[in-house]
Amino acid sequence: xxxxxxxxxxxxxxxxxxxxxxxxxxxxxxxxxxxxxxxxxxxxxxxxxxxxxxxxxxxxxxxxxxxxxxxxxxxxxxxxxxxxxxxxxxxxxxxxxxxxxxxxxxxxxxxxxxxxxxxxxxxxxxxxxxxxxxxxxxxxxxxxxxxxxxxxxxxxxxxxxxxxxxxxxxxxxxxxxxxxxxxxxxxxxxxxxxxxxxxxxxxxxxxxxxxxxxxxxxxxxxxxxxxxxxxxxxxxxxxxxxxxxxxxxxxxxxxxxxxxxxxxxxxxxxxxxxxxxxxxxxxxxxxxxxxxxxxxxxxxxxxxxxxxxxxxxxxxxxxxxxxxxxxxxxxxxxxxxxxxxxxxxxxxxxxxxxxxxxxxxxxxxxxxxxxxxxxxxxxxxxxxxxxxxxxxxxxxxxxxxxxxxxxxxxxxxxxxxxxxxxxxxxxxxxxxxxxxxxxxxxxxxxxxxxxxxxxxxxxxxxxxxxxxxxxxxxxxxxxxxxxxxxxxxxxxxxxxxxxxxxxxxxxxxxxxxxxxx
Amino acid sequence: xxxxxxxxxxxxxxxxxxxxxxxxxxxxxxxxxxxxxxxxxxxxxxxxxxxxxxxxxxxxxxxxxxxxxxxxxxxxxxxxxxxxxxxxxxxxxxxxxxxxxxxxxxxxxxxxxxxxxxxxxxxxxxxxxxxxxxxxxxxxxxxxxxxxxxxxxxxxxxxxxxxxxxxxxxxxxxxxxxxxxxxxxxxxxxxxxxxxxxxxxxxxxxxxxxxxxxxxxxxxxxxxxxxxxxxxxxxxxxxxxxxxxxxxxxxxxxxxxxxxxxxxxxxxxxxxxxxxxxxxxxxxxxxxxxxxxxxxxxxxxxxxxxxxxxxxxxxxxxxxxxxxxxxxxxxxxxxxxxxxxxxxxxx
Numbered sequence: 001x002x003x004x005x006x007x008x009x010x011x012x013x014x015x016x017x018x019x020x021x022x023x024x025x026x027x028x029x030x031x032x033x034x035x036x037x038x039x040x041x042x043x044x045x046x047x048x049x050x051x052x053x054x055x056x057x058x059x060x061x062x063x064x065x066x067x068x069x070x071x072x073x074x075x076x077x078x079x080x081x082x083x084x085x086x087x088x089x090x091x092x093x094x095x096x097x098x099x100x101x102x103x104x105x106x107x108x109x110x111x112x113x114x115x116x117x118x119x120x121x122x123x124x125x126x127x128x129x130x131x132x133x134x135x136x137x138x139x140x141x142x143x144x145x146x147x148x149x150x151x152x153x154x155x156x157x158x159x160x161x162x163x164x165x166x167x168x169x170x171x172x173x174x175x176x177x178x179x180x181x182x183x184x185x186x187x188x189x190x191x192x193x194x195x196x197x198x199x200x201x202x203x204x205x206x207x208x209x210x211x212x213x214x215x216x217x218x219x220x221x222x223x224x225x226x227x228x229x230x231x232x233x234x235x236x237x238x239x240x241x242x243x244x245x246x247x248x249x250x251x252x253x254x255x256x257x258x259x260x261x262x263x264x265x266x267x268x269x270x271x272x273x274x275x276x277x278x279x280x281x282x283x284x285x286x287x288x289x290x291x292x293x294x295x296x297x298x299x300x301x302x303x304x305x306x307x308x309x310x311x312x313x314x315x316x317x318x319x320x321x322x323x324x325x326x327x328x329x330x331x332x333x334x335x336x337x338x339x340x341x342x343x344x345x346x347x348x349x350x351x352x353x354x355x356x357x358x359x360x361x362x363x364x365x366x367x368x369x370x371x372x373x374x375x376x377x378x379x380x381x382x383x384x385x386x387x388x389x390x391x392x393x394x395x396x397x398x399x400x401x402x403x404x405x406x407x408x409x410x411x412x413x414x415x416x417x418x419x420x421x422x423x424x425x426x427x428x429x430x431x432x433x434x435x436x437x438x439x440x441x442x443x444x445x446x447x448x449x450x451x452x453x454x455x456x457x458x459x460x461x462x463x464x465x466x467x468x469x470x471x472x473x474x475x476x477x478x479x480x481x482x483x484x485x486x487x488x489x490x491x492x493x494x495x496x497x498x499x500x501x502x503x504x505x506x507x508x509x510x511x512x513x514x515x516x517x
Numbered sequence: 518x519x520x521x522x523x524x525x526x527x528x529x530x531x532x533x534x535x536x537x538x539x540x541x542x543x544x545x546x547x548x549x550x551x552x553x554x555x556x557x558x559x560x561x562x563x564x565x566x567x568x569x570x571x572x573x574x575x576x577x578x579x580x581x582x583x584x585x586x587x588x589x590x591x592x593x594x595x596x597x598x599x600x601x602x603x604x605x606x607x608x609x610x611x612x613x614x615x616x617x618x619x620x621x622x623x624x625x626x627x628x629x630x631x632x633x634x635x636x637x638x639x640x641x642x643x644x645x646x647x648x649x650x651x652x653x654x655x656x657x658x659x660x661x662x663x664x665x666x667x668x669x670x671x672x673x674x675x676x677x678x679x680x681x682x683x684x685x686x687x688x689x690x691x692x693x694x695x696x697x698x699x700x701x702x703x704x705x706x707x708x709x710x711x712x713x714x715x716x717x718x719x720x721x722x723x724x725x726x727x728x729x730x731x732x733x734x735x736x737x738x739x740x741x742x743x744x745x746x747x748x749x750x751x752x753x754x755x756x757x758x759x760x761x762x763x764x765x766x767x768x769x770x771x772x773x774x775x776x777x778x779x780x781x782x783x784x785x786x787x788x789x790x791x792x793x794x795x796x797x798x799x800x801x802x803x804x805x806x807x808x809x810x811x812x813x814x815x816x817x818x819x820x821x822x823x824x825x826x827x828x829x830x831x832x833x834x835x836x837x838x839x840x841x842x843x844x845x846x847x848x849x850x851x852x853x854x855x856x857x858x859x860x861x862x863x864x
Contacts, residue, residue: 317740343742357740360733362800371730371741374723383721425741 007032007177007208008086009066013059015048015232022048023059024232028210030225032068032175035199035209037223037240039216040252041505045232046212050181054088055080068175085176087164089183091303093156097145102127104144104155108163134158134201135194153183154198161202177208182303184218196222214302216248216509230254249509253502273464274433276314279323279334283309285488287323291433291464296455298475298499299468301485301508308352311437311468315349316342327432343372348426352437352468354415358422361411365401366392368410369425395424400450416440416447423454434458435466440474452478472504484508552796552806556813563820570823578700584815585693585708586611586767587789590782591811592715593759594790595802599719600752601732602651602658606666607760607786610640612779613673614764619774620676623684633689633765640761643669644754652750673776683773693769704766709808711762716804728752729801784835789814792842800846814838 008030015023023045030036040046051057058075065072067084081088095104102124103110110118127140136154138147144155157180164176180199184192199222203209211223219226220240227237228251236243236251243251275290284306291297299307312318314325316337323334327345342349351357359368369392370377377388392406399420401413410418419439426434439455440448455478459465469475475482482499484492484507492507547554563571570576590611597604614636621632643665650661693704719725730738731748739745763782768774792814793807794800814835821830 315740339740340742340744349740351740356734357736360730360737363729363733367726367729371726371743374726378723381722383723383726385721 005032005069006030006066007068007175008053008210009064010049010053011064013049013052013063015045015052015057015059022232023052026229026232026234028227028234028237030177030208030210032208033203033206034224035203035211035222037219037226038210038212038229039214039219039226039248040229040235041214043231044229044252046229047181048232049229050088050179050210050212052076053081053086053179054078067177068173082164082167083171085164085168085171085173086179087160087176088179088181089153089156089160091182093152093183095144095152095156098143100141100143101131101138101147101155102140105130105140105159105162108159109166130158130162133205134161134198136198150184150192150195154195157183157195157198157202161205161207164207175206175208177210178202179210179212181212182214183211184213184215184304192218214509216245219248220245228252249506252509253505273328274466275326276310276334277324277326279310279313279320279325281309281313281318281320281323281334283488284313284320287485287488287490289483289490291466293462293464294459295481296459296465296467296479298479298482298504299466299485300470300472300475300482300504303470305485305508306488307468307483307485308437308470311349311351311435311466313337314342314433314435314466315339315347317349343429343431346429346432347435348429348431348433349435350419350422350426350437350439352441354418354422354442355411359410359418359425362409364407365396365410365413365421366406369395369406369421369428372425372429392424395428396421399424399427399454414444414447415442416444416451419443419451420447420454423451427454427458431463433464433466435468437468438471439467439469440471448474472501472508475499475504476501548799549797552792552809552813556809556816559813559816559820563816563823567820567823571820575700576819578696578702580812580815580819581705582694582696582700582702583770584811585702585704586763586770587782587785587815588708588808588811589711589759589763589766590786591789591793591807592711592804593756593763594786595715595719595793595804595807596728596759597658597752597756598790598794598802599725599732600728600749601735602662602749602752602756604647604662604753604756604760605659605783606643606647606662606669607756608779608783609666609669609673610643610757610760610779611764611767611782612774612776613643613669614640614761615768615774615778616673616677616682616764616776618689618765618768619682619685622686622689623682623773629686629689636765636768637758637761640757640764641754643761644757647757648750648753651753652746658753670776670779677774677776679776681773681775685768685772685774687772689765689769690772693766694772704770707766711759712804712808715759719803724748724751784832784839785811785814788835788839788842791846792838795842795846810842 006029008028010026010028013023013026013028014021026045026049028038028049038046038049048057052059053076055076055078063074065074072084105127106123124140131138131140134154136151136158138151144152147155157178160178161176164178168174168176184195199209199211211219213219223240225238226240226243226248228235228248230252235254273291273293277288279287283304287306287310289297299310301307309318313320313323313334316339320334320337325332325334325337327347330345332341332345355361366389370388374383377384377391389406393404396406397404401417401420401424410421413421436455440451443451455465455467467475467478476499479499480495482494482504483490484494484504494503494507590607593607594604617636617639618629618632621627621635622629647658647662647665650656650665651658693707694702696702719729727738727743728748730741731743731745735745767778789807789810790802792810794802795806796809797803797806818831818834821834
């Protein structure tokens with residue numbers, strides 16, 4: 001039984017970004033040989049706290065940090081966490097898929113050596129012992145890309161433990177702290193049990209583990225202690241066994257919500273314009289729903305739950321395995337859909353990552369807007385660039401883009417205006433179904449309102465809107481109906497008065513408090 | 518708030534807020550035409566240094582006439598580079614095309630028109646193979662065309678038995694190199710026409726614009742419904758087509774074909790394409806910028822050679838120009854965007 005003393009003790013952690021206090025006098029204690037869960041919404045301060053420990057942010061003055069009984073001066077220099085016996089495994093496991101397991105495991109070690117020859121046989125033996133210790137069975141010479149999806153975070157964890165142990169051996173300290181930042185969020189539907197087994201073995205090896213997650217199932221399954229953050233403060237902390245799932249949900253969301261009286265039967269339109277049936281693909285299982293003309297349907301869930309994945313499949317950019325999409329009188333096979341066909345059928349998709357998928361920042365606003373309608377301006381063998389520029393100016397003026405100058409490079413505009421340009425690009429096609437992915441990400445509050453207005457007016461003209469978002473407040477403001485995804489499936493449909501920020505959050509967290517009520 | 522608030526006629530503050538572009542209009546003008554100024558400066562410098570020999574009208578006509586081949590080859594690269602593919606086989610296609618005209622016409626007595634058609638068909642075939650390798654198989658274009666370039670060069674040596682072949686029909690020669698108006702030959706006219714066509718294609722047709730988007734962001738292009746694969750394929754075929762035209766012009770210019778003739782064009786063409794992308798339409802590969810770049814580079818070489826500087830200077834000059842041009846375009850881009858590149862700041 002390892003000695004139970006605090007391996008990490010953080011007190012009075014605060015962090016201010018501009019006008020907002022992202023972290024407000026937070027305390028966190030992780031004991032050696034225990035798994036400590038850290039839960040909270042996006043924006044609750046989880047990642048700010050982690051980034052202070054990683055030396056990425058400096059905390060406000062007054063913060064205190066004690067590692068293994070010894071006080072540490074803040075802010076930490078980037079990378080200093082290693083010397084303190086801390087290791088981080090992020091959502092992206094940071095493995096090179098085409099290299100072998102042994103190369104990935106030893107990359108940190110190899111990075112510190114120069115010309116000393118590598119004894120590959122010893123490396124492989126070391127690797128095998130390590131994999132056996134943590135109960136992972138795979139060939140050290142196999143390429144990482146041949147591993148099963150849940151084995152990759154396992155490998156990243158084992159690597160972090162190995163590197164930390166090697167370092168602690170040098171410094172003569174004995175215990176390490178492993179920070180797991182949402183290690184399961186890229187795993188849909190899979191065998192997380194084996195991953196937890198590795199976490200327990202890490203714990204048995206004397207490490208403290210800080211397990212950051214959205215997912216209450218995981219928190220309840222694997223942690224000994226839990227701390228809930230909300231709006232930058234500690235909302236609750238204690239032994240996991242002392243909390244029920246309902247307690248945690250209440251702490252995360254902020255206040256107990258009495259289940260509303262059975263919602264008034266909302267009049268639902270049945271003349272659905274859009275119907276999706278049996279959609280399955282990477283991260284999505286057998287999803288079906290329909291959208292009426294003029295309806296704004298929301299989809300939400302935890303990261304990796306599948307709500308975000310359906311966007312690229314409905315536009316044909318990521319091939320679905322199977323599924324059908326009915327649009328008016330037309331039915332399309334989603335497995336054979338391409339973006340060109342989807343657009344021709346009247347679907348527009350505004351992706352979430354604006355500058356990677358939505359538009360080309362270094363090209364002008366006019367060029368970006370006009371891309372899908374170039375053919376309209378090609379007459380008598382000539383692209384009428386002046387007509388094109390004035391068309392683009394009309395479109396962006398209509399949606400309130402400032403400055404309304406079509407000749408500017410798109411990247412010169414603010415995030416909100418970039419998003420309005422993207423909406424202009426797609427709304428000019430008068431689509432029947434508009435799919436929006438995180439439509440107000442990186443957009444300031446004023447522009448957010450304007451974007452909502454644009455979306456509502458489009459729906460009021462009879463268009464169908466599908467809004468895929470992890471921003472519950474936004475969904476509550478926009479949508480009349482919200483589908484909740486969990487592990488690739490639609491598990492709940494909220495309608496009418498059920499569509500509130502808190503209720504969406506509850507359902508995303510997989511709460512069953514309502515089922516009981 | 519409603520959109521109708523926002524939609525009303527443009528307000529005055531729109532105009533005040535509008536163009537940060539306006540105050541730097543002079544700067545933009547300088548940027549666009551810097552290459553032309555540099556060219557004029559080069560002419561002035563050599564004019565002062567070598568007043569007798571350099572400032573002769575026949576020098577200029579000879580410069581214009583002799584570089585038509587390079588202009589067309591550079592146009593070929595502008596097309597493929599716009600789609601963000603490197604076509605390293607273009608110069609080999611030039612040699613092959615010139616050699617096919619020579620072998621068919623001079624050795625096998627095939628009428629020169631048919632010989633030209635065969636040469637161009639060979640270029641289209643190489644372009645199609647490049648397209649299959651790059652788009653369908655998915656090999657990086659720089660590797661696929663490096664291999665194809667060597668393969669094509671081998672075929673050229675094979676059909677010529679590694680010999681220079683002369684005796685190409687005078688019909689072709691007179692259609693290309695014989696001076697017509699003011700000492701300007703038809704070859705130069707063809708080069709101008711091809712540059713103009715390329716300019717038209719890239720600037721005034723939807724396809725050209727779509728190609729630009731494919732080159733800048735394949736994901737964006739695909740999500741916008743463009744036929745990304747077909748556009749890239751088309752660019753590879755079009756590039757080889759233009760390279761084979763350059764080969765035909767070469768055969769007409771020298772009335773003969775040397776199996777290694779293309780090699781000396783490779784670097785100048787890349788240098789001109791990259792240098793051209795810093796002017797006329799800065800930041801984009803463009804036909805007139807490249808056209809100006811070709812003549813700027815050639816004027817420099819010509820002036821230096823008049824001053825009695827040796828042949829190796831060509832290599833220094835073209836290599837240096839290529840590196841400086843690419844470095845310039847990257848530096849300009851970096852000053853415009855502030856996005857940090859995580860992979861760049863190692864340690």
